[in-house]
Amino acid sequence: DHPALRAAIARGDVRDLGPGGPWFTPTASVRTLYDGRVFLKFSLNVRITNCLRKNAEYELAGAVALTELLEPVARDLGARFPGCELLREPAYRTLALRTGDPGADRELAEGFGVIVREGLADRLAPGVTGLLAAAIADEYPTGGAQIGHLLAAHPAGAGPETALAWWEAYLRLLVPPVLAAYFDHGVVLEPHLQNVVVGVDGDNWPRQVLFRDLEGTKLLAARHAGTLAALPADVAGPMTYDAPRGWDRVVYCLLVNHVAELLAALADLHPTLEPALWRAVRQVLLERSAAHGEPAPLRALAAGAPLPAKANLLTRWGRKADREAGYVRIGSPLGSALLSEAAREAAATLPWSPA
Template sequence: MDRLLLGPHAPEPHASDPHAGPAEEAALGALLRCWLREVGGPRGHVRAVGPHLTLRVAGTPVRVRARGGIALRFDGPPEHLVTGEGAEGRWRPLNLPALVALLERELDGGNEEFAAQVRAGREAIAAILAARERSVPPADPWLASEQALVAGHPFHPAPKAHGGDGWLDYAPETHARFAPRLLGVRADLVAQEGDTAALDAFGGAPAGYLPLPAHPWQLDLLAADLRGPLADGRLVDLGPGPRAVVPTSSVRTVYDPGTGMCLKFSLNVRITNCVRKNAWYELSGAVELTRRLSPVFDRLARRFPGTRWLPEPGYRSAALGTRLLEGLGVIVRTGPWGVCGPGTTPVLAAALAAGADGVPRAVLARRAADPVAWWEAYVERVAYPVLDAFFRHGVVLEAHVQNVLVGFDAAGWPVEAVFRDLEGTKLVAGRHDLTGLPGEVAAPLSYDAAGGWNRVAYCLFVNHLAEVAATVAGTVDDVLRALWAAARATLSRYVEDHAAGPAEPLTRLLAGAPLPAKANLGVRWARAADRTAGYVPVPNPLAQPGPRVIGGQTGVETLTEVCGERG
């Protein structure tokens, strides 16, 4: 008899569901990666034994084959050692309910909210896979890459879990398209700043009103709050908009083919760690940052040709109390086709990290033919402007894989990097004059220098470069080592040629200091806000080859040898 107590969690996936297996594999892999990074490694519970990582979760032996360095790509199913009557110490496949139960024991208690989110993530992946079989991907190669992220964040315990109902109709992974609902806002109640011409292009409104596109899912979520304003004429419902928009990877941001612009809607829904509404101070903050960053990106583009960004020049909402001001707020964002050069195709970095789906064939062919040269060009295009923004300009770019588009030429070479989403962009405190801004707007725009560097290092190296490198290398450990050696050389050139003043945090990384990785499991387990998420140290693949002590923690030392050296 299996001695694991599974508890009252999700049943096994139905064998009749053809998507249950892939969904289970994706959800199990994400949760196990989180455990390895945030709990097992720091506690010293992970060792390399032959081709496997072996670990103990709540005292139970678990093993899995891993490659990809700190990206932790698994080859084959994880297994646990089953003991007890008649079991004879046999290794058997580990399933998601069993892993959740073990984690609860390891972390000293049950957490039904956490378990429910993990189950919901698995069910969402199965639903996405089924829907994709009935859908047609977009012809636009950039949008195809935006809609390719079936499994989601590889280091989140429930990457595809959504709050609310009806999400499948609006999910980018299902190749959804939908018409926004058009509201009219009485002119004296319009709240807006900046350039909002893209919103006016969605259609006219009656005299005395301005048009406001709205996400249909959000209108369902806010139905009770909208009854009064719709009944007394402060708002009018003008019906579906004149054309369909296409959701991008963040779910709530859509592309409007009619104007070539993007619209960032509010959604009162938790996706990964955050409820995805546009806070009132973020509405004003987007316009303020667009104004401040324009000269910064001009200078970055001169220094590093091929650097692009997507400004957020305006927003519009309705001044009907904080809940509706935030809930109906729409931020206008420039579309990538408007900033990329002729002959350049933008591709979401997250699709490049995830595999081949949504990636143009020319890119796949060039990457396979000359992976190290392709990678050197990639690192230079992406990393140089991010580092220079921080060291020279005091700007923190959140360059994780969902916030960066990489522009490729017809031969598949990376020639541009496009940075987006000003919600995560911050200014280093003390290096920018924020006087004159309301305190509630100014405070969220800043990080202190140490917090800003942690965010840069995590997003750029751990979330982005490590994941793309693992995909480029595939199953070949020697290629992965060559990629990181090339990255180290490329970044060393940046320090020599471009760094403005001391670049001490980067030189420490090049010397082998550990990298900070965001603790997504920890923040979800604690039911805490995303802004409270901490970091855990992970092995640094930029370090020179050879075992080394990192951080004085046995678990981290072990993972350095396992994931940093063996690949």
């Protein structure tokens, strides 16, 4: 219904070819399609949660620019943390009518913009199957990827020992590269459940973690000032966070949105295992804190400092860009997870719960 598009079709500048080509399947993000070879991220121009889901002009150019900038980072993380991969977004395509109306040209360029993302086959190791982390953490075991089904099919069985070992292996794939990206490279990944693909082997054991969707990946402005200055301002600006906001985003996506949810799915299977699951989280955080020279934010996180939870409702009401979302502080389970089993058993006899 866009007047400039209708006029272009009437002139013959644009032709509607109708359906054609190979079949694509929608993914969990709705507007990203997959044909088994490549992902295509389309514009919907529909608001879903906080965002108007379209590929803005700066996002089209930004995806390609960020892919180039992150290549050394991706290689370093892959070398240091075997199993870590970033899905690149090396190209985009759109419609450039040049009608003489800059506003109409921008609307059409954004409405037709398609970002190309690597397919899973480009990054998954042989014999490894990619599963969406959100499907593994599903509260209800309706899909074959849900953690209960994965463990039930494991040769060692689905007992608590297997579940804890699976969890420890998973944490050591997921957590270290996210923290290294932030502290060593000034890169804010967005590893929430929808943005992580888990590669499992024939025994359903975690072997790889693939991070997808560069739209949420940002650079710390102070660490990348020179690089950002070389980009157009409208591309560089949305590509950055300051350090505190970037840290909130990392912790929220990694712990609140991802680790806590998958841990809960495991605890549903083995409720008595929950303290040990949180101790495993804290152990990995302590290891990474030592590896990065004990940075204060990471030390505090491991010690049980309050966690940032994204204030989605306020962001939605304010019609703010998602990168401008605020955060509220919530209690962290990491401190209470240090209680010994004996202390927990004693506390269970009290008329109140220390949790």
